[in-house]
Amino acid sequence: MPAPSTLQAEGLSLGYGDRRVVTDLTLEIPRGKVTVIVGPNACGKSTFLRGLARLLPPSAGAVLLDGKSIHAAPSREVALKLGILPQGPIAPDGITVTDLVSRGRHPHQGMFRRWTADDDNAVAAALSATGTLELAARGVDELSGGQRQRVWIAMALAQRTGILLLDEPTTYLDVTHQVEVLDLLVDLNEAEGATVVMVLHELNLAARYADHLIVMKSGAVVTAGEPSAVLTESVVEEVFSMRCRVVPDPVSRTPMIVPIGRHRSGDAR
C-alpha cells in the first residue's frame, strides 16, 4: 500500500443547488491517523466527506490531495490514492464476494492492462484482512448485514489506497458488528499506516476509536482534536442541544457521554 497522501480542505464550501451545506471550511486531515467526524443530523458531515472524496464539486474553495486540487486531477489518479465507501452501497444481484472485491482493482486496470498476480494478491489480502475469505464463493445477497459491510470494506481495501473515507460504515449494524467493523478499520490503520476518515453517529464509539475527532454543527467545524480534549459537556450541549455528563469510559478511558433527558435521569435533571 502506498504511503498515504495528504488531504486538506481549503475554504471549502459545498452545497446542492443554491442551498449551502458546508461553509468556508479549512482543515487538514492528520496523515496515518483515524479521524472521525461527528455532529447532529443535517450538520453537513456526510456532505463534507463527499466533498473530500470529490463526489461533490465545491461551490467555493478546494480539496487538496498532496497539495493539488482533487477536482483538477484525473479521476483514475485520485482513485489510486483515495477510496471512499459511501453509505448503503448497492451490489449487483447475483455477484459473488470475490467478484465484488475484485472490482476494487478497477483503477489499477485499463483497456490493455489485464488481470495479474498483483490483482489476485490484493484481493486475497483484502479478503483475509476483513475475515471474508471463507465467504469468497458466496453470493453477496445471501450475506448478513455485518458480513456484507466487511465485504464492501474488502472491496475498498483491494483498491489499496493510502486514504480510506467511509460514510457511516456502522449504520444498520448491531453493536457486535459495529465494534467488529471499527476494529477492522483500526487494524488497517495500524498494519498499513493508512489514513482513515469516517462519519459516525455513535458518540461513545467515535470517542473510543478516533485519534482525531472533528465536531461539526450547521456546516462548520465547532472544534477538532483528540477526543479527550474535544468532547466536553459544554461542547456536547452546544452541538447536540442536549445536557449530559462526560465520564471516562471504564474500558478505554476515553470520554463517554451519558445523556440527561427529561425522564429517568435521577438527580441530574
Added chain:
Amino acid sequence: MPDTRVRRTAALSTGLVVSAAALAAAALLSLTVGAQHIPFGTVMDALFHPNPDNGQHLIITESRIPRTVVGLLAGAALGLAGAVIQAVTRNPLADPGILGVNAGAALFVVFGISVLGISSLTGYVWLGFAGAAVASVVVYTIGSLGRGGATPVKVALAGAAMSAALTSLTTAVLLTDVATFDQFRFWQVGSLAGRGMDIALQGLPFVAVGIVIALASTRSLNALALGDDVAASLGQNVATARVIAAIAVVLLCGTATAMAGPIGFVGLVVPHVARMITGPDHRWLLPYSMLFAPLLLLLADVLGRVIANPGEVQVGIVTAVIGAPIFVALARRKRLAEL
C-alpha cells in the same frame, strides 16, 4: 481462489463457443427453411457457387441470405443494446425503447412516407436511423437537466414521456392519412423479409462501430453497476461512461430498428437469459447477449415462416409471442436480477 476464476473463465469461454456454433446452425436453418423447400446441398451450392440462372439459387442469394444477414446484425445489435441500456440505467425493465429510440424512428418514418412521399425501404432505414438518433439525444438532454445530471431515473422518465409524446404524434398522422398507414404498418411490425443485401451493407458499419464501443465499455459498465458514488471512487468518470454507452445504444438499436423495424422483447429478454448464465459481469454478459439475441431472432423468423407456410408471420410478432411467456416463466422461476 485463482483456481475458481480459471475454471469459470474456461466454462464461460466454452459456453461462448457453443453459442456461436448454435448461432451458425440457426443461420443455416434460416437459409434452408422457407415457403419453397430447397435441399441442403443446393443451399451449400448457392452459397459457394451461386448460379444466377438457377431459380433456387436466386431465392437463396436474393432473399434468404440478405434476411439472414439482417437478422444476425439486428439481433446482435438489439441484444447488446439491451444489455448496455439495462446496465447504464440500472433498470432491469429497460430496453432500447426506453431512450425513445423506437418512437423517434417511427415518427420519422411516418413523416417520410406522409410528407416526403418516400416509399423505398432504404429511405425508411435512413429516416429511422435519424429519428432514433434525434430522439435519444433529446431524451438524454432532457434527462440531464437539473440537479445531479443524467441520473438513470431521470433519463428513464424522460424516455417514457418522450415516447408517449412521439407516439401520439405518429398516431395523429396515421389516423388522418390512410395511405401512409398502409405502408407504415409493414415497417412497424418488425420484419426481416424483403430486406435486400444493400440494407444489410448500409447497416453493417454502424452495427460494427456500435459493437466495438459496447464491448470496449464492459469495464466501465461493471463500475457503473456499483452505483455512481462507488464507480467514481474507483476512478471511473461516470458521465463520460454514460455518454459513451448511450452512443453505442443509439448506433446499435437505431440501426436495428431502421433495418428491421421495431422488434420488441429481444433487447429486454435476452440480457436476462444471458445474465442467468454469466452473472452480473458485463465482460461476459455482453458477448453472450450478442450471440443469444440473433439466435432468438433467427429462430423466431424461421418459425414465422414454418407456421404460416406458404405465407409467413413477421418476426416482430413471433418474438413478442415467444418472448412474453419466456419472460413470465423467468420472472416466476427465479427472481429477475435487480440491477
